[in-house]
Amino acid sequence: MRIFHYWFALWGIVFRELLRFVKQKERFLSALVRPLIWLFVFAAGFRAALGIAIIPPYETYILYEVYITPGLIGMIQLFNGMQSSLSMVYDREMGSMRILLVSPLPRWYLLLSKLLAGVFVSILQVYVFLAIAWFYEIQAPLEGYLWLLPALLLSGLMLGALGLLLSSFIKQLENFAGVMNFVIFPMFFMSTALYPLWKLQESSAWLYKIAEYNPFSQAVEFLRFALYAQFNQHAFVYTAVAFALFLILAIIGYNPSKGMMKRKGR
């Protein structure tokens, strides 16, 4: 196999995902409306919820809308990661997945390409969301928007790999709704997306611990610092390790001889 084949396969998969994204206008809209409702309705009602502590990367007092924005970026990527896994289940049911997996390229490469395709779509969604937020006076330093790009790539990959791993457990599309309820919601609510750790610690010690070890929290913190042109090393390492772990498990999961597909297929 030549490098050209790898590139061609990657382009094919990414292009297919982008085409899907562009053609499904309602998917784009719903991906955008969800975080915007959180921002304009939920966050507006909780303006005074944060109290008065200043936490890094912020250097002064912030409104709740400003705090919640990186969490909503994470939310876009979390939903996108799960949604592209959902499309994986669909592909598998409809047979197009088989065509993909019988290609002579290694399986890990195909899965990674699929992941990247999903991440690119989520990055587009995030920047459109941030552009709207800008007019709502949620403005980060300009260089932060540049720093955010590599951070979005890593956090998107991590959340996509998690979706991929979960999709390897699921045989039918209907079961995915359960995953949405049991994975997406707990992951989002028990994280630093909505409240900072110190605030969670005030309400419950166990919630604080869960949020601290929740990889989604770490991804959100990594994004939060990047948006303010700062690097959070701890969150970076945590997110990168979680990505590697989820990806390895997903690749094993998608191995027909060893993985979950075989076990589930019985």
Added chain:
Amino acid sequence: MKTKVLISAVSLLFVHVSLAETVFVSLEKDNAIAVVDPIAGKLIKTVNIGQRPRGIQLSPDAQTLYIATSDDDTVLEVDANTLVVKNKLPSGEDPETFAINSDGTRMYVSNEDDNQVTVIDLSTKQAVHTIGVGVEPEGIAVSPDKQWVVSASETTNMVHWIDAKTYEIKANTLVDPRPRALSFTADSQQLWVTSEINGTLMIIDVASKEITQRVHFSVPGVGKEKIQPVGVIVDKGRKWGYVALGPANRVAVINAQTYEVEKYLLVGERVWNLAFSPEQKRLYTTNGVSHDISIIDLDEHKVTKSIAVGRYPWGVAVKP
């Protein structure tokens, strides 16, 4: 070699200090003043100064810092470079706020408990006059053209227009309840006055001594009872005015031409007093309850940083 390193280190320090402005903050509960480097965003040191320091101002040449230490019943004259106390001025009882005229020859001190204003000659360091005003005088200001001294009585709800030459009250203007702070525009044509209880800003025409504009505040998500305007300041070009809204934790940005509130900037808790940087590029706020100061970038009207300074920061003065 060591000497060279030392010399360059000292010269670096000198360059750094000479470039950056220094912010002095009176700390009411710590009986001290905080010295802040706002460019580096750091508290440099805290210096014990006297009992309950509140009003703080620099002389026009920026070489002397005046600090009202209310519980010591004096205004201290402090060297602004060494922070050594040079004199104790006879301010009368419980001085809280004071104003200095534009050539630095006279100081006017509000004596809240005695319902009077004490005039101090800054060259002889003597009290030369006392003027009876309304009940609980607090806010005080001198017009840049040195014609008027204006004192606001919190309980009488009046501003008293004192002729700066004869020390006689020439006029009184009835204002909204509990007037707290006053500020003249640089052209001496307007006086901006805040009313703590009514939650308003009044703009008084100096020539007619009448209120010509009244600005109301409304902060989304903040109860009306929390909007208690205190410190007020207007820029040199009379383009923007700024009002500290106390427990609303916001500074209102007012277009000084249209008198519309254009923005509310979130700062620390119970924002009290305000001061410009020398070029009027930044605005400093003292946030009493959150024990910090906030720095506002005036080009963008954005709060860039809040710095912890000590307990109950009250007043702020900026040395170029």
